[in-house]
Amino acid sequence: MTDNENLKANIAATVRNALAEDVGDGDVTATLIDSELTCEAYVICREDAVLCGQAWFDETFKQCDIECAVSWLLEDGESMKPDQRVCTISGNARAMVTAERTALNFLQTLSGTATITRHYVAQFANTDCKLLDTRKTIPLLRDAQKYAVVCGGGVNHRTGLYDGILIKENHIEAAGSVANAIRQMKNSRPTMEVEAEVENIEQLHNAITAGADIVLLDNFSVAEIRSAVNLAAGKVKLEASGGYEFDDLPTVAASGVDFISVGALTKHLRAVDFSMRFETSFATV
Secondary structure (H helix, E strand, C coil): CCHHHHHHHHHHHHHHHHHHHHHCCCCCHHHHCCCCCEEEEEEEECCCEECCCHHHHHHHHHHHCCCCEEEECCCCCCEECCCEEEEEEEEEHHHHHHHHHHHHHHHHHHHHHHHHHHHHHHHHCCCCCEEECCCCCCCCCHHHHHHHHHHCCCECCCCCCCCCEEECHHHHHHHCCHHHHHHHHHHHCCCCCEEEEECCHHHHHHHHHHCCCEEEEECCCHHHHHHHHHHHCCCCEEEEECCCCHHHHHHHHCCCCCEEECCHHHHCCCCCCEEEEECCCCCCC
16 A cells, blocks of 8 residues: 555544544433434634644544535644634534544644644754654554644654664664664665664764764764764764753754754644534424
8 A cells, every 4th residue: 555545544543443432332422412413513723723633533523424524724734823713514413423522632632743843843943954753652643643743844753663773772782882783784674774873972983984874862962962963974864862952952953963853742742722613503393
């Protein structure tokens, strides 16, 4: 399957599992609503934020009612203002009530990821440095959150352990040195870029000599980063990581590193406040 087909399959499966978690063998309270009643509703955002999660939202309503229609007034990645309508929904009233919470959970979570990413990206203005995400994601929402990072203006790092090489402290200890670890990986996976994490300038020099493609500078000070940039110029790309304060990011980005990776994009997110309002009365005559 293509990447797009894989993502569609992932969305369908993720939504199916989320609905199973919430609905179980049936929404017992929704039986108060006439099973034949149709209605219309709309969703508003209550704060300044970046929209993300349309496909997951749509799929939730589709799985509850194949006839349900969602019409979006904004696209993923666009900015929202307080009390702005973002979409309208029409379909079976009982199914829409059942889908509401799960659909909004996806929308609030992914919009939260996109929003914090946009906030961080603004700190990189006027530099060539790129903001990377990490694997510190909500379990089973990695593809979704990485999509949200891109919507916010960030760049995806490796998806998982299978599609990228990142040699870390435990790998180095097992191989005996960072140089040995790099050589072993280049021999066993010659078509893949090799990234290695280093903790000091000496390890950086060894990683460059061993042929690393990218080096992650772990908890380097800004002064150490500048020394690393001078040493690595024209030889390897550099990624900085290590819990830098938000206000320090412009200085780190301007130091000359190619990337800064930030786990907070996907693990410290705050959900965006959305509300779904029904425009049709559920009362039956």
